Amino acid sequence: MIIGIVDYEAGNIRSVVNALKTLRVSYLVSNKQEELSIASKIILPGVGEARSAMESLHSIHLVEWLKTLDVPFLGICLGMQILFERSTERDISCLGIIEGTIEHFAKVNAALKVPHMGWNDVMFSTNSPLFEGIRQGEFFYFVHSYYAPLTSCTIGETDYGIRFSAAVQKNNYYGVQFHPEKSGNTGLQILKNFVERC
């Protein structure tokens, strides 16, 4: 099994790579569809900004491919947000796998400190294989200024002035708003679950 990590200059790829190394999982890092197509699962990391990320994915011709994947996919942080239809972060059309629009926290409550940065708890709403062996209300590390709303695809939620999607799933597409690669052993467990169970 090889995990393909999409390198689109919007991700903290090194942290994800280091986490996979710890798990002794084979991986490849690429921005080319023909190389990534060899992978049995795909991870889309992300730190940065939605419009640049989408523009970058368009420029390396991965948008259509990402929309029609039949292997398990895990989007992290921004990589989860762009599964949705739109982001209000410099108003951009995203992959549209999941219905809904990504909004800014300040729109909810101007007094909230933004970014939402630090460890917050996640309540799981389903028995997703992604959360196998992880207790309800476990803490994960978040850093983000925009959030995904709760939808029928929400499988984990977190409260920061508003309840938002901390994890989503639709068919073979999984996404987490937090950074499993920065969330200690529990975060590693999420990645391990994705590799072994999803």
Place this chain on the structure above:
Amino acid sequence: MLTKRIIPCLDVKDGRTVKGTNFLNLRDAGDPVELGARYSEEGADELVFLDISATLERRSTFLHMVERVAESIRIPFTVGGGLRTVDDIVKALDAGADKVSLNSAALARPAFINEASQRVGSQSVVLAIDVKRIETRWTVWTKAGTEPTGRDALEWAQEGVNRGAGELLVTSMDRDGTTRGYDNELLSAIADLVNVPVIASGGAGSMEHVRDAILIGRADAVLAASIFHYGTIRIPQLKQYLRSYSIPVRL
């Protein structure tokens, strides 16, 4: 609920931890990576590594250490000390750091904060402010607290955030090393002013001090060095204590 963060700070010189520690069973007490890993296992929420090396040559040693930290520790960490250019910042983040802490270089040229946050995002830019009270004013000092800048700390905090700093690391020079507690008046004055997280630093001597920095100073995170290094306070014990005051912590 978003938890309050406990952040041990390690001073690193020429690739080695400067302050001693009480931790037992470390193969090498001087290795910052091993010490960082130990704090991470104990429940630290983040780590800060400050490079206090004097020469440029030694900085490559520091970058190498950053790579080793990133390989072995799975919690976020910030690096600071001697970052002068956007290129320095990119190198530190490429080596695996999550955030950089800027201080003297930002004071010398405030536009550095804008350039840094535009390049790597505000979430990765921490502005460190060393503050000394002079009569009724809080003033900002530079070059590891050796030179006054004449700047007002509250104005600088506000300016730093306006320029794109995503977090403030506020050190009270009056309290640093005294174990008399954090300057909660300073912390709450800054918390009132800005809408980014504030990290309290300088003066921790007891668990009560940490509690007060959060409850009175309204800090989002608390940084300390010696109380952790010398084993005065252990992180799990501190977190249990904070929880008994209904302060949200990750346990």
